[in-house]
Amino acid sequence: ALIGKLSAGQLNALGTAQLAGLGTLQLAQLTANQIKALTPDQLAGLKVAYLSDTQVGALTPDQISQAAVNVVSSLSPDQFKVLDSKQLAALTLNQIKSLSASQVAQIDSTELKLLSEEQLGALSASQLTGLGESQLTNTLNALMALPFGENQVTGLSTDAISKLDSTQLNYFSEGQIKGLSSTQVRALTAAQINGLNEYKLKAIEANDIIAISNDVVTKLTPAQIGKLSETQITALNTQQIKLLDSTQLRGLTDDQLKSLTSQQINAMGSVQINALLPAQLAALKTAQIPSLTLDAVSNLTALHIAALLPEQLNALTSAQTNALTSTQLNLLSDEQMQAIDASDWAAVTV
Incomplete structure (x- = not known):
């Protein structure tokens, strides 16, 4: 109980070694005023992890800003939760970086x-x-x-x-948005992606597009x-391409259609090809x-x-x-018929 009776001046006279030797029962005797009187060196020598929530809450913003990095990082999550906005605002960048x-x-x-x-x-x-x-919402x-920042968002769960x-x-x-990882992009819902404006939608990196779940596609x-x-x-995989229905396919622009790879086009069945508007096919x-x-x-419509x-x-x-x-061939105009390579006619059953 002696430690709790010391004045601020008397407490300041104690060396770091003396403070480091205080046990949990002695630390518990420190009053709020005594806590506020501790110097940065004394705090560094103290077993901060054993301080009560009330004692942690008594630390002044100045004490926190001047405290060694390990003093802050040694606080338990429950102790850290006690810090108010003024105390948190006093944290230095190095202290911030040391947080778990x-x-x-x-x-x-x-x-x-x-x-x-x-x-x-x-x-x-x-x-x-x-x-x-x-916290995020x-x-x-x-x-x-x-x-x-862009490099920080990958840490969001x-x-x-x-x-x-x-x-x-x-x-x-x-x-x-660009900084999101493939795992994070895969977590996005259809409502979220459908709600993005054009610029933010295009910010999703191509190598992350394939992470979009089939259900969302x-x-x-x-x-x-x-x-x-x-x-x-172009980054969409063939499975994603196969999942596009007729309404979605008709949303493709001419430039997008021209960007489709041979693998993507080959993955599209007759139903999907016929779902394209004639102008899109052209x-x-x-x-x-x-x-x-x-x-x-063989299934192209007239x-x-x-x-x-x-x-x-x-x-x-x-x-x-x-x-x-034969029905399709009979639909061809003279110009279209003449355009077919002569060597290809050899395989045609007339």
């Missing part, structure tokens, strides 16, 4: 939005794994922005990201599909035509046959030309 994800998880959304831009920027992606759904709602509504996800900047609106960049379209490059399956060619350009017909392989039915 469990400590960061104790900062509530009200306190989080009061941290300086520099403090927020000092947090690493691994530290941000501690942020929960409520409340911060976004309060700031109408995500106060983290997929669970927290998946719980955001479309408005909250739109508070992310283009750079932050089937729910993308034609309008959103039409906003994807050619690079993103938009395909001649280099893409040989990738059409024989089944797709409208699609009429839409084929002479140069597209010329690009047909012998096998594709042979796949054309």
Whole structure:
């Protein structure tokens, strides 16, 4: 009980070795006023982890800002939770960098939005794994922005990201959307992706596009599909391409259609090819035509046959030309008929 009777001056006279030797019962005797009188060196020598919540709450912002990094990092998550906004605002960048994800998880959304831009920027992606759904959503709602950089967002948990509504996800900047990892992109819902504006949608990196779940692909609106960049379209895997329905396919622009790879076109069955508007079929490059399956060619509708350009017909392989039915051949105009390569006629049953 003696330690609790010392004045601030008497306490300051104690050396770090003496303070380091204090046991838990002695530490418990320290009053709030005594705690406030401790110097940075004394705090460094103290067994801070044994301080009560009340004692931790008694630390002044000046004491915190002057404390050694290990003093702050040694606080348990429960102790760290006691710190108020003024104490948190006093944390130096080095102290911020020393925090564990469990400590960061104790900062509530009200306190989080009061941290300086520099403090927020000092947090690493691994530290941000501690942020929960409520912290993230409340911060976004309060700031109408995500106060983290492109390199930090990879630390946000997929669970927290998946719980955001479309408005909250739109508070992310283009750079932050670009910074999402493939795992995070896979966690996005159809409602979230459909709610992104054109620029933010295009910010999803091409190598992350293939991470979009099959369920989400089937729910993308034609309008959103039409906003994807050619690079993103090219990045879609064949399974994703096969999942696109007729309405979605009609959302593809001419430039997007021209960007389809031979593997993607070959993956499209006759139903999907016929789902394209005739004008869309006519938009395909001649280099893409040989990738059409024989089944797709033999099932082209009259409208699609009429839409084929002479140069597209010329690009047909012998096998594709042979796949054309007599009904389809009879629909060809003279110009279209003349465009078919002479060598391809050898395989045609007249």
